[in-house]
Amino acid sequence: MTSETTTSLLLSPARLGRHELANRLVMAPMTRNRAEVDGTATPLMAEYYAQRAGAGMIIAEASTPSPVGRTYPNITALHSDAHTEGWRRVTEAVRAAGGGPMFLQIQHGGRVGHPDTSGFTPIAPSPVPLPEPIHTPTGRQEAVTPREMTSEDIRATIHDFAAAARRAVDAGFAGVEVHSANGYLLHQFLAPNTNLRTDAYGGSVENRIRFTTEVTAAVADAVGGERTGLRVSPGHAVNGVTDTDADVLYPALLAASADKGLAYLHVAFASPEQPLFARLREIWPGTLIANPVLPADRIPADGGREAAERLLAAGADLIALGRPFLANPDLVERLRAGAPVNAVRSKYAMYTGGPVGYTDYPTHG
Numbered sequence: 312m313t314s315e316t317t318t319s320l321l322l323s324p325a326r327l328g329r330h331e332l333a334n335r336l337v338m339a340p341m342t343r344n345r346a347e348v349d350g351t352a353t354p355l356m357a358e359y360y361a362q363r364a365g366a367g368m369i370i371a372e373a374s375t376p377s378p379v380g381r382t383y384p385n386i387t388a389l390h391s392d393a394h395t396e397g398w399r400r401v402t403e404a405v406r407a408a409g410g411g412p413m414f415l416q417i418q419h420g421g422r423v424g425h426p427d428t429s430g431f432t433p434i435a436p437s438p439v440p441l442p443e444p445i446h447t448p449t450g451r452q453e454a455v456t457p458r459e460m461t462s463e464d465i466r467a468t469i470h471d472f473a474a475a476a477r478r479a480v481d482a483g484f485a486g487v488e489v490h491s492a493n494g495y496l497l498h499q500f501l502a503p504n505t506n507l508r509t510d511a512y513g514g515s516v517e518n519r520i521r522f523t524t525e526v527t528a529a530v531a532d533a534v535g536g537e538r539t540g541l542r543v544s545p546g547h548a549v550n551g552v553t554d555t556d557a558d559v560l561y562p563a564l565l566a567a568s569a570d571k572g573l574a575y576l577h578v579a580f581a582s583p584e585q586p587l588f589a590r591l592r593e594i595w596p597g598t599l600i601a602n603p604v605l606p607a608d609r610i611p612a613d614g615g616r617e618a619a620e621r622l623l624a625a626g627a628d629l630i631a632l633g634r635p636f637l638a639n640p641d642l643v644e645r646l647r648a649g650a651p652v653n654a655v656r657s658k659y660a661m662y663t664g665g666p667v668g669y670t671d672y673p674t675h676g
């Protein structure tokens with residue numbers, strides 16, 4: 312495809328199941344720590360998301376399905392009626408602003424959590440602590456050793472994901488994204504260095520993919536496959552997780568979920584040159600959202616457009632961008648106009664709270 316065709320493809324309408332998307336740009340899930348202490352989404356959050364309604368689709372930030380799954384201070388949650396009502400205000404604001412479908416990411420932190428934040432000793436596949444300090448309400452602290460999940464914990468956690476998915480639909484989301492990426496609980500089950508179990512959930516590839524597969528299936532049973540997305544980040548070494556057998560494990564994981572009629576697969580840190588990306592595209596029968604690898608320290612001058620176009624040319628259906636949307640509420644309009652993009656004020660990305668660096672990024676012109 313020529314650059315001209317792919318450019319117009321990126322900004323041209325698309326479909327996601329029964330949803331019409333105004334363009335192929337998806338706002339990637341980004342934790343911003345602006346919720347109430349109990350995890351309820353705030354009116355400020357509604358304003359932030361409504362500002363970004365120009366995205367073809369929004370995947371809202373990680374929301375925890377249970378108190379023990381909480382990762383960091385002031386992240387959002389979805390296990391109480393107050394949480395449902397808070398998120399409802401957000402989905403209503405985005406709809407009123409003319410936004411497309413909005414999914415909510417459901418995230419259990421596993422070992423990425425701290426008793427000072429959640430009130431609980433974190434739970435994880437195995438008692439292997441996070442090898443780095445973690446942010447808590449009183450600043451960064453050494454991680455604690457998580458408690459190994461029992462069969463009952465596994466069953467309860469699967470149930471919590473399904474319950475959160477029902478609440479999300481009740482709150483007006485088009486669906487949910489199961490977070491099996493970036494070193495959080497589900498990824499901790501996938502990776503050999505964080506999963507030392509000897510039961511049906513550990514050891515072989517078949518066993519390590521079981522938890523993600525069961526969570527995804529339970530969510531799809533609860534709200535429908537067309538309302539269920541899955542996010543993975545193959546080989547992305549973050550939060551101390553090492554995917555040593557990504558080339559075997561991710562094809563197996565996708566094959567196990569390929570017949571569930573899921574809304575989409577979302578591959579984070581995707582590169583068109585990776586043989587694994589091509590393999591995942593081959594295996595995945597439905598919509599594939601790819602999140603390109605952009606420079607770690609800045610947004611490129613073109614807002615990520617060139618990287619997005621290369622992934623579309625490599626077979627992605629939709630393109631998720633994180634920081635470009637964080638810093639540019641009107642990103643789609645800027646790309647359409649070829650206008651310059653705002654840089655991220657990183658200091659305000661997380662943990663500061665309030666509107667500065669959140670809802671005060673200027674629109675073009």
Ligand SMILES: Cc1cc2nc3c(=O)[nH]c(=O)nc-3n(C[C@H](O)[C@H](O)[C@H](O)COP(=O)(O)O)c2cc1C
Pocket residue numbers: 339340341342343372373416490492493542579580602603604605606615631632633634635660661
């Ligand atoms: C402030 C911030 C918060 C993030 N929070 C989440 C999150 O809640 N869930 C998730 O899966 N990824 C999260 N990410 C990762 C993004 O979804 C995305 O994969 C990453 O920023 C790379 O895309 P980009 O280069 O377009 O920003 C976060 C990234 C940033 C910058």
